[in-house]
Amino acid sequence: MLSFFPQVIRVVKLKAANEISLAFTLLMFAGCLIWTGYAFYVNQLPMMVTSITNTCLTGLLLFLKCFYSRHHARIIVDTQLVKTADTVVSLEETQLLVEDNRSQIEHHVN
Numbered sequence: 001m002l003s004f005f006p007q008v009i010r011v012v013k014l015k016a017a018n019e020i021s022l023a024f025t026l027l028m029f030a031g032c033l034i035w036t037g038y039a040f041y042v043n044q045l046p047m048m049v050t051s052i053t054n055t056c057l058t059g060l061l062l063f064l065k066c067f068y069s070r071h072h073a074r075i076i077v078d079t080q081l082v083k084t085a086d087t088v089v090s091l092e093e094t095q096l097l098v099e100d101n102r103s104q105i106e107h108h109v110n
Helices: 002-014 022-042 045-069 091-109
Strands: none
Touching: 002 045, 022 045
């Protein structure tokens, strides 16, 4: 039940969900809905609570996947966000950012 917490936290923190498969998330959400229905059918409270929690987490992950997929990918260099979500970054700009960061790291190491 708690296995989706780290993924949801990561997606919220990075504001990106490109690495998550939409097919996986949809199938997982459908499976959670079925389990929730079954839990109510057999009238088992512990199963209801865990199934509802799992369905909510998977639904949140699905929502975040769809929401953040509409935004351009962000570039994270040296754990700092260097471009905003509405900026399209060319390959040349990306290479310049990497080279700039590499020179800064080498300067700190020396």
